[in-house]
Amino acid sequence: MSAESKPISTMGRGLLEGLRENTGWAVGVGSLMLGIGVLSVLAPLTSAVAITVTVGVLLMIGGAGQIALALRAGVLGRGLLLVLTGAVSALVGLLLVLQPLTGIATITLFLAVYFLVSGILAVIAAFNLRPDAGWLWMLANGVVTFLLGLLIWRQWPLSGAWAIGVLFGVQLVSSGAALVVIGTAMRRALKSVAPAA
Numbered sequence: 001m002s003a004e005s006k007p008i009s010t011m012g013r014g015l016l017e018g019l020r021e022n023t024g025w026a027v028g029v030g031s032l033m034l035g036i037g038v039l040s041v042l043a044p045l046t047s048a049v050a051i052t053v054t055v056g057v058l059l060m061i062g063g064a065g066q067i068a069l070a071l072r073a074g075v076l077g078r079g080l081l082l083v084l085t086g087a088v089s090a091l092v093g094l095l096l097v098l099q100p101l102t103g104i105a106t107i108t109l110f111l112a113v114y115f116l117v118s119g120i121l122a123v124i125a126a127f128n129l130r131p132d133a134g135w136l137w138m139l140a141n142g143v144v145t146f147l148l149g150l151l152i153w154r155q156w157p158l159s160g161a162w163a164i165g166v167l168f169g170v171q172l173v174s175s176g177a178a179l180v181v182i183g184t185a186m187r188r189a190l191k192s193v194a195p196a197a
Contacts, residue, residue, distance in 0.1 A: 027180050027187070051165075062086075071083075119147070121142070
């Protein structure tokens with residue numbers, strides 16, 4: 001079956017049509033993401049502080065919402081756990097906002113553990129897939145992920161100054177580049193079809 005004759009899901013077709021109608025937006029948003037990603041990689045500590053403060057504010061809002069819900073529903077006795085959970089969320093959020101550097105160190109430690117565990121699991125999964133196609137890619141991904149976790153762990157808490165900002169920046173650069181490439185390719189395809197129409 002050729003690539004052209006493969007059926008496209010309804011969701012995939014909707015996404016393609018949406019991108020086709022908004023190629024300029026795709027390129028613009030992708031370029032913006034690329035720019036922010038590059039800035040994040042160049043100033044990782046500033047980016048990490050901004051991310052930590054944002055997470056803190058969101059935790060405060062979520063915690064306050066849980067407390068308000070418990071009070072409004074009049075379930076203070078039965079909903080004490082909800083109040084306590086909201087209070088803890090709000091308090092952790094407040095601490096992240098007031099002490100972002102301490103928050104960065106804590107988040108970085110969790111990130112290191114996540115990469116270490118994720119890398120080990122990816123290596124195990126790769127050996128379970130062997131000799132199927134792609135198992136070497138999964139193995140390489142697992143090894144790289146584990147080594148990145150080990151690097152962050154061994155440099156902790158100093159790794160907090162670069163890890164969060166750089167990883168966030170790389171993700172934004174990757175996503176932004178994908179949008180720019182897709183938007184540009186769609187624009188070219190539309191221009192090549194337009195004269196024939």
